[in-house]
Amino acid sequence: MRTIVFGVPEWSGHRAGQHLDIRLTAEDGYRAEREYSIASAPGERVAITVERLDNGEVSPYLTEELRQGDEIELRGPIGGYFVWDPEDESPLLLVAGGSGIVPLRAMVRHRRGSGSEVPVRLLYSSRTLADVIYRAELDEPADGVEVVYTLTREQPTGWSGYARRVDEELLGEVAWPAEEGALAFVCGPTSFVETVASGLVELGYPPPRVKTERFGATGR
Amino acid sequence: MIPTTLTYAERTSSRATSSNVSFVSRGFRGRRRDPEADSTRLPPGQHVTEDFPVLSAGPTPHIPLDEWSFSIVHGDEKETWTWDEFRDLPSEEVTVDIHCVTRWSKLDTTWEGVSIDTLLEQVEHEAAYVLAFCDGGYTTNLPLEDVSDGKAWVAFAYDEEPLDPEHGGPARLLVPHLYFWKSAKWVRGLMLRDTDEPGFWETYGYHSYGDPWREQRYAGD
Amino acid sequence: MEALDGNAIGGLLHEVFGVEMTTAKGVCASCGAAGQVAELVVYLQAPGTVARCRSCSSILMVIVEVRGTTCVDLRGLAALDLASGAGLTR
Numbered sequence: 331m332r333t334i335v336f337g338v339p340e341w342s343g344h345r346a347g348q349h350l351d352i353r354l355t356a357e358d359g360y361r362a363e364r365e366y367s368i369a370s371a372p373g374e375r376v377a378i379t380v381e382r383l384d385n386g387e388v389s390p391y392l393t394e395e396l397r398q399g400d401e402i403e404l405r406g407p408i409g410g411y412f413v414w415d416p417e418d419e420s421p422l423l424l425v426a427g428g429s430g431i432v433p434l435r436a437m438v439r440h441r442r443g444s445g446s447e448v449p450v451r452l453l454y455s456s457r458t459l460a461d462v463i464y465r466a467e468l469d470e471p472a473d474g475v476e477v478v479y480t481l482t483r484e485q486p487t488g489w490s491g492y493a494r495r496v497d498e499e500l501l502g503e504v505a506w507p508a509e510e511g512a513l514a515f516v517c518g519p520t521s522f523v524e525t526v527a528s529g530l531v532e533l534g535y536p537p538p539r540v541k542t543e544r545f546g547a548t549g550r
Numbered sequence: 551m552i553p554t555t556l557t558y559a560e561r562t563s564s565r566a567t568s569s570n571v572s573f574v575s576r577g578f579r580g581r582r583r584d585p586e587a588d589s590t591r592l593p594p595g596q597h598v599t600e601d602f603p604v605l606s607a608g609p610t611p612h613i614p615l616d617e618w619s620f621s622i623v624h625g626d627e628k629e630t631w632t633w634d635e636f637r638d639l640p641s642e643e644v645t646v647d648i649h650c651v652t653r654w655s656k657l658d659t660t661w662e663g664v665s666i667d668t669l670l671e672q673v674e675h676e677a678a679y680v681l682a683f684c685d686g687g688y689t690t691n692l693p694l695e696d697v698s699d700g701k702a703w704v705a706f707a708y709d710e711e712p713l714d715p716e717h718g719g720p721a722r723l724l725v726p727h728l729y730f731w732k733s734a735k736w737v738r739g740l741m742l743r744d745t746d747e748p749g750f751w752e753t754y755g756y757h758s759y760g761d762p763w764r765e766q767r768y769a770g771d
Numbered sequence: 772m773e774a775l776d777g778n779a780i781g782g783l784l785h786e787v788f789g790v791e792m793t794t795a796k797g798v799c800a801s802c803g804a805a806g807q808v809a810e811l812v813v814y815l816q817a818p819g820t821v822a823r824c825r826s827c828s829s830i831l832m833v834i835v836e837v838r839g840t841t842c843v844d845l846r847g848l849a850a851l852d853l854a855s856g857a858g859l860t861r
Contacts, residue, residue, distance in 0.1 A: 351782035354575040362580055365779060385601070387581055395577045403573055408781040411793040411809035520773035542810065544776045607814050607821040609774070609828060651818055687830075731818050751818045754844065755837040768837045 331463060332393040333369060335377045336404070344368055344407035346414050346440035347433045347515065347543075350378060351405040354388060364388045367432040367517075367543075368407060371439035376407075379432050379463060412515065412543045416444040420513040420539075421506045424452040425496070425526050427518020428461070430545060434517060435464050442472045450475040453504045455496050455522065457483040478504050496522070498529040508534030513541070520544040591647055592655055593762035599654040602717065607750070610715045611685035611736050618720055620704060621739035622673045629672050633720070637706070639664045644703065646726035648733070649762040660710065661724055663703030666740075670698065677742035681749060682723050685736040690749035691758065692725065692732060694742070701727060704737060729760040729767070777808040777822060779815055783834060784808065787843055790853060800849040801829035 349367045366378035382393040396402070414422065414437040422441075424434040431454055441450060452471075456462045458481055468477045480492035480500065492500060506512035514535060516526045523544045530540050581597050592598065615633040622629045631639070643662045649655045681691050696702065705724040706713055713719030718735030725732045731751050752758050757766040765771060777784075777793055784792035793809040804826035811822040811831060819835035824847070831847035845851060 349778070349781070354578040354580075355572055356578050356580045357574055359572060360580045362578075365782070391575075391578050400576055401573075402575065405782050405786070408785055408791075409778060409793055409809075410791040411807055412778055520775065542776060543778045544774075546773065546775060546779075546815075603816075605817045607817045607819075608823060608830070609812075652816065751835075754819055754833060754835040755842060756818055756835075 331379065331381050333377055333379045334392060334396065335370075335375050336402070338376055338404075341376060342407075344372055344376065345409070346371055346437040347412045348407035348409040349433070350376070351408065352378075352388070352392070353403040353405070354391060355403070362388050365408075368436055369432050371436055371443045373443055374439070379429075381429055381463075412517070412541050414440065414513075414515065416441065416446040416448075418513060419446075419448055421510050422448055422450040423505050423512045423514040423530075424450065425501075425505075425514065425516045425518075425530075426452070426454045427496070427522030427526075428456060428545075429463070430516075430518030430522070430543070431463050432517075433543065434515060435467070437515065438471075438475060441475070447474055449506075451504060451506060452477045453480070453496065453501075454478070455480045455482060455518070457481070459484075459486055459489075496526055496529070498532055501526065501529045502533055505530060505533060505535075511539075513539055515541045515543075517543040518545060520546075591657060593649055594765045596649055596653055596655040596762070599656055602656060603650070603652075603654060604716050605650070605652065606716075606735075607688065608686050612715060613685055613720065613736075615720060619738065620669070620721065622669055622742065623739060624673055624675045624677065624742040627673070629669075631669075636664065636704070636721070639668055641665075641706075642703075644724075646724070648726050648730050651729040651731055651756065651760070651762075651767050659708070661703065661705040662707035662710075663705030663721075663724055665700060666697045666702040666704065667700065669704065669740075673742070675742050677744060679743045679746045681741040681743060681747055682734045682737055683739055683741060684734050685738055688734055688736070688750050690723075690732050690734045691747055691752055692728070693746070693759070696728065696759075697723075697725060697740070701725065727761075729757075729762050731756065732760050774823075775813045775815060777811040777813055779813050780820060780822065780834065781809075783820070783841070787834075787841055788853060792853070796850075796852040797831060797848045798850040799824040799827060799829055799831060800847055802827040803849070 349365050351365050353363045355361050369379045370377040380389050380392045383389045426434050471477050482495050485493045514530055516523050523542050527540050527542050531537055618633045620631050620636055641662055641664045645658055645660045647657045648659055677694055680694050681689055683689050702725040704721050706721045723734040723737045755769050757769055757771055760766050781793045795808045798805045804824055812825050814821045819833055821830055822832040824831055829847055833844040835842050
C-alpha cells in the first residue's frame with residue numbers, strides 16, 4: 331500500500347469523492363490506464379492510495395517503481411455523482427468495502443477541513459485489521475464521526491466488533507434510521523456495493539439517497 | 551505510509567497518433583514478457599498469460615440445458631440439436647493456442663467440442679459466410695471456409711471440465727486461428743449466408759476477418 | 772469479471788463530450804427507465820466498453836477506440852440530458 335502525492339501545476343481543485351485516471355506508457359508504446367479515487371480532501375495536495383496487487387500491471391509500478399521526481403500522465407478530477415460537498419447538511423452514512431474506503435476518507439477529511447458538523451457514520455469492511463487503510467486516522471475520528479469496522483476473515487484476539495460480511499442486519503444496526511434522511515455513499519467491489527445498496531433500500535433509504543461506486547475485483 | 555511527491559508532466563487527454571512523440575513513463579514495462587515463451591508461437595503484439603481473462607459485453611447468461619439448443623439456419627430451413635442430441639454427436643479433444651485482440655495469448659489450451667464440419671454435414675447449402683448468434687444477442691461473422699475443414703468447433707469443455715458459464719458455457723464457438731472475439735461465447739447457432747454481414751464488434755470497427763498473424767485487429771488493418 | 776458502473780467511464784465520457792457526464796440523465800430506449808450515467812451497468816475490457824440499462828440490461832452505449840478515434844454509439848438511449856451532466860462545478 332502506498333499513498334502517492336502529486337504536484338500538479340495549475341490544478342483546478344477537486345471535490346471529495348472524485349477520481350483520477352492514470353495512464354502509463356511503455357517505451358514500445360504499450361499503454362495501461364487505471365482509475366484511482368483521490369484520497370485527499372479539497373484544498374490538500376492531490377493524492378491517491380494504491381494497493382499493490384500481485385497480479386497487477388499498474389499497481390506494482392506505482393507502489394514500487396515510481397519515485398520522487400518522476401512524471402506521470404493523469405486526467406481529472408472526474409466525477410459529479412459520487413461527490414460530497416459540505417453544503418449538504420444531511421447526516422452521512424459512508425460504507426466502504428476494502429479499497430472503497432479511499433474516496434470516503436476524502437469525504438471525512440473534507441468534512442473536518444470545512445468545519446462541517448454533519449453527523450457521520452462510517453462502516454468499513456475489511457478482511458483483517460492489517461488490511462485497514464488509514465487506520466491511525468480512523469481510530470481517532472473527529473467529533474461527530476463514528477467509525478465501525480467489520481473484519482470478515484480474521485479478527486485479533488479479544489475483538490468485540492463485527493466479524494462478518496455486511497448484511498441487512500448489520501446495516502440495520504449501524505446505518506442511520508431511514509427517517510433521519512441520511513445521504514449514503516457506498517464504495518467497494520461490485521458485489522459488496524449491490525448487497526449494501528439493496529440492504530439500505532430495504533431499510534427505507536430512497537434509492538436517490540444511496541450513491542454507489544463500484545470497483546473491479548482487482549480494486550479498479 | 552510515506553508520501554512521495556512527484557512532479558507532473560503536461561496533461562494530455564488526446565491519444566498520441568503515430569506522428570506524435572508519446573510521453574513515456576520511466577521504468578514502466580507493462581506485463582512482463584515471458585522470456586521463455588516461444589516467440590514463433592506468438593502473433594505480433596501479443597503476450598502470453600497464465601490466467602484466463604474474462605472479457606464480456608454483458609451479463610453471463612444462464613440457460614438450463616433442457617432449454618438449450620444449437621441451430622444451423624439456412625434461409626427458411628433450420629437444423630436444430632437439443633443438448634442431448636448435440637452431446638451424442640462425435641466430439642474431439644483439441645489443444646490450441648488462443649489470441650485475444652486485447653493482446654493476451656494463451657498457449658496449449660485444451661478443449662473438447664464438436665467439429666463444425668460435423669454440424670454442417672447435416673445441412674445442404676452453398677453459403678459462403680456464417681453469422682454466429684448467441685444468448686445475450688452477441689453475433690460475429692466468419693467466412694464459411696474458416697469454420698470448416700477442422701478449423702472450428704462448438705466447444706463444451708475446457709481443461710477437462712465442463713465449460714464455465716463465465717467462459718461461454720454450456721458451449722461456445724472455438725476458432726483458434728482468428729482473434730478470440732470470433733470464438734463467440736454462449737453460441738446458439740450459425741446463420742448461413744451468401745453475403746458477409748458484420749457482427750457486433752465488427753460493426754464498431756473491428757476487422758471483419760481478424761487474422762492475428764497479420765494483426766488484423768481493426769477494419770482497414 | 773464483475774460489471775462496474777458509469778463512474779468507471781467518467782473520464783472517457785468527459786473526453787468525448789467535454790463535460791462531466793456521470794450525473795447526465797439517460798432514458799433507456801427499450802424499457803423507458805431513467806437514471807444517471809453513474810448508475811449504468813458497465814462492462815469494461817471487452818474489445819470495447821458497453822453500458823447497459825440497470826433495469827432491463829439493454830445496451831445503451833457502446834464505446835470503441837480504434838486507432839486513436841473514439842466512437843460512441845448511443846442508439847440504445849432514447850434521451851441523454853447533457854445539461855444535467857454539467858451540474859455543479861467549482
